Amino acid sequence: MKNQNHANKKVTENVQKISEYDILKLDNQLCFSLYVCSKEIIRKYKPLLDPYGLTYTGYIILLALWEKDDITVKDLGRKLYLDSGTLTPMLKKLEALDFIKRTRGSKDERTVYIKLTKKGYEFKEEAKHIPEKMVCSLELDPKHGKEMLVSLHKMMDTFSSTELGE
Structure with missing residues (x-):
């Protein structure tokens, strides 16, 4: 906790050194730098994933499933920081590409499980x-x-x- 307080104090001191309006410059925004880097890294993935019909989101879904297969959509969304509205269309696409299979739970049909297919497992070697x-x-x-x-x-x-x- 002591290190955390010291770090917070340093950040506050550094922010105070920036003028009142300089803090509003794009170059002083951590979120903007992270956004640009994320966007550009995802763009660099495109030519690597296109031959497989995958988007970056599809790729990270497969990465997560290679770590732990046969999990619920809810657990997968939690792991990937994605809501079901974003995840569901991607899962449908991955199922159409035969990388995964979606099945309803036997105890509760509202629960959907995601499991890699043979093609999904085999793609790990190519990836x-x-x-x-x-x-x-x-x-x-x-x-x-x-x-x-x-x-x-x-x-x-x-x-x-x-x-x-x-």
């Missing part, structure tokens, strides 16, 4: 090259990339614990 190609295209120093990933995971944990009311 192994995608992360390496992405890292190369970003020309990111591995150490710096690892540090960024740790920082972003901390931020994601903050969002998750805030949502859960912790």
